[in-house]
Amino acid sequence: MKWLKRILIALALLLGLALALPFFISLDDYIPQLEKAVSARLNEPVSIARIRFAALPVPHVTIEGITVGKSADVKLGLVTVTPDIYSLWQPVRVIKRIEIDTLTLTREAINKIPVWLNPDDDKSPQPLVRVERIQLTNARVNFGQANFGPFDARANLDSKNAAEDITITTQDGKLRARIKPDQSKYLIEASAKGWTPPISSTLLFDELTLKGVATPDDITLNQVSAKLYGGTLNGTAHARWRQGLQLNGNLDIR
Template sequence: MKWLKRLVLLFAVVVAALAIVPFFVSLDDYRPRIERLLAEKLKEPVKLKNLRLAGLPLPHVIIDGIEIGKADVKVGRIAVTPDLLSLLTDTKIIRSVDITGLVLTQRGLDRIPLWIKTDPKAKPAAFTVRVQTVRLDDALLQLQKASFGPFDARVAIAADGAPERADITARDGKFKVTIKPAGEKFNIDVQAKGWQLPVGPSIVFDELLVKGVATMKEARFGDVKAKLYGGTVAGRSSLAWQDGWQLTGDYTVNDLELRDLVPLFSPETRLTGRLNAKPVFSAKAARPEQIGNAMKLDTPFNIRNGVLHGIDIQKAATSLFTKDSSGQTRFDTLSGHFAMDRGTQRITSLKVASGSLAADGNVTIAPNKALSGRINAQVKAGTVASATVPLNVSGSLDSPYLLPTGASMTGAAVGTTILGPGVGTSVGATIGNWAGSLFGKDDKKK
């Protein structure tokens, strides 16, 4: 048993030495030189707050308070753990690089390709360095208009320097990405639950599953499935960035409740109901943040059992002399075709059906949210036959108006006088519009 006691004693001495050595060995004298070398390489000022050696659990170097550029990149701490025996060979092996508290800004992200670019005129290094594992903890990506994180990441690296696997996980556990190499490509698997989109509209996904393949030039997501706002979305999309940024996609939308979703895209619009649609979209822009303004989208749509707030089509058709931007239109179905091209939105083949009301028409929404178009409203009143009243659309999304055409106004005045308000107004408006069209004096259809 003496050998066991000696072994335990030896182990205790080694542990004590590893714990005490950092108090006597300081690396901080090398800090200015390292800052200067890094600044020359990156062409940016580099600051290191502290540089020291630690002995446990394995000997490693700790760098505290790293800052690159004008706070473009900040790191709380980096711990580098080498394979000590490999330091005596031509291939220096780094067991792990642990990065804690990384904050990467948009400018820093844009400059990474320049920082890692190799100099073809540089002399070959006297030795090679191979890193086995990179770990990120509590990292944050700060874009111009959004942020992603905090998140953790784990990257395993093969002997030839190529990544074997990368896992990125949000610290709240709501989002996870796994990336695995497959030849010249990378397989991407995304899983999310209760996760909010960090860029663009603040859409919340109850569940999101994405499978795709990426290269250094593009990413294709051939299988996208999501559950959100009581419905489902499924489809595919692709993003390329070799010559500018190009985004394309097509999806099938089933049974989405619009009450909380619509305000994320258009705060001025209040619309409820269940949406079915098949959007096809594309965009091409010089920079990723310009994609939204360059978006082209085209889709048929059908909304069931909803309410359009801020406008009362039936009231507008039976009370033509009142300019009103209040009220609401309840409908059983609201369908049509929606197209958007660089900010201009057009709704064509619009049809609204609900009890005594039926309407059809076309509406255009300008980039400044101004409205224009024509809606033909049919209102049933008891046993009286349906009367069609043409209404011009004007105003804006936050204050829409439905106003009659000139001929409709004249006919409505006569009808109201003879038959009274409501039925007389709408019947008279219909006759007036027919007469105006017959003699060519009606307003031009918008």
């Protein structure tokens, strides 16, 4: 009866393979269409290396090796898109979350993000696809002379796919920030402990609290409070990065 046992094992393996195949489907044939659509939306060249669909543990699509821009100002290692299955038969499809693992941005990309993420105006029509949340893991920003990261971020989006609030945490847990969009500006609150800023590898803040307003070009900190090297620092500061990083401020150091 060994032959029967072997046949049953072989049939079980074939059945398992047949059941598994539909859950891991390559969608590479759709890459040119997707590249064209995203490129038209962002007005930037877009390249995608691979797309796959998986049904387990929940239905989702993974997209690998994405670059945006002629100089690859945006690089995404792996993007996982998880839809709300029940919304696929509704007028507006809902993406429950987009998870991005390994993201690299340049200063030029930072300047363009508000245009990419937000609708053109408040009267823009209801989108056919709505994204509820974006999650970033292992992200980095290259400002040219300085680098920030790696950090993780979470963004909740409204019904028009505009960011409602954003939280950022460095992977070492030393810096936490909350960003709330306000029309063309961003309200920022941040706190840090034992943190070294990217502009100086020798500066160490024992404690730091910041509150201010940022635009794609600069950031104005109306409240700066810090403890470092046994002393305190209080005041205001301003930074610009459109034409290289420029810093100035009015600080009381004691």
